[in-house]
Amino acid sequence: MICLATLFIAEMNLILHIIILVVLFVSLELKFMKRLFLHGATMLIALVLHVISFILVMWPSFRLSYPYGYNTFSFITVTHAILGGTTLILAIWLIASWRFQRSLKSCSKRKNKMLLVFVMWVIALLLGILLYLYLYTTLVPWL
Numbered sequence: 001m002i003c004l005a006t007l008f009i010a011e012m013n014l015i016l017h018i019i020i021l022v023v024l025f026v027s028l029e030l031k032f033m034k035r036l037f038l039h040g041a042t043m044l045i046a047l048v049l050h051v052i053s054f055i056l057v058m059w060p061s062f063r064l065s066y067p068y069g070y071n072t073f074s075f076i077t078v079t080h081a082i083l084g085g086t087t088l089i090l091a092i093w094l095i096a097s098w099r100f101q102r103s104l105k106s107c108s109k110r111k112n113k114m115l116l117v118f119v120m121w122v123i124a125l126l127l128g129i130l131l132y133l134y135l136y137t138t139l140v141p142w143l
């Protein structure tokens with residue numbers, strides 16, 4: 001049986017994942033609207049939320065129940081962890097290189113890397129949501 005506290009923490013983490021996804025797409029839209037400073041600032045918000053989720057939930061949970069074995073569930077968990085962890089490091093680097101400078105010339109040079117980080121981030125979040133559905137609902141019994 002799943003303890004209520006565990007379920008509550010998992011649900012909070014799910015909500016954080018969904019909020020981060022929304023913030024990422026809002027930020028991308030801001031980039032298309034050429035509101036580039038706001039694009040950088042909203043990516044910073046997404047990063048802070050990701051760090052909170054990582055420190056409070058994902059890292060402790062990964063350490064407590066490292067997914068041993070060769071099955072689809074372990075594969076998805078490890079892929080989610082590797083993609084999520086790498087995204088975290090690259091996103092910190094992208095935002096630290098910007099340092100709120102008004103001139104965005106140096107940021108423009110990194111736009112291919114940003115696209116890569118964006119795609120990795122979205123995949124990591126979707127895998128996280130899939131793991132929640134598998135662990136706490138009956139929606140993905142095939143995993």
Ligand code: HEM
Pocket residue numbers: 028031036037039040041043090091092094095098104107108111112114115116117118121
């Ligand atoms: C983790 C952080 C970030 C992610 C995931 C991200 C994501 C993206 C994506 C997907 C694009 C479109 C790339 C393309 O058109 O091929 C882009 C473009 C861009 N981003 Fe970011 N970004 C991030 C951080 C930042 C920061 C901190 C700045 C600085 C303000 C910034 C400024 C720009 C600029 C100037 C462009 C190119 C605009 C253009 O030339 O059309 N980004 N970003």
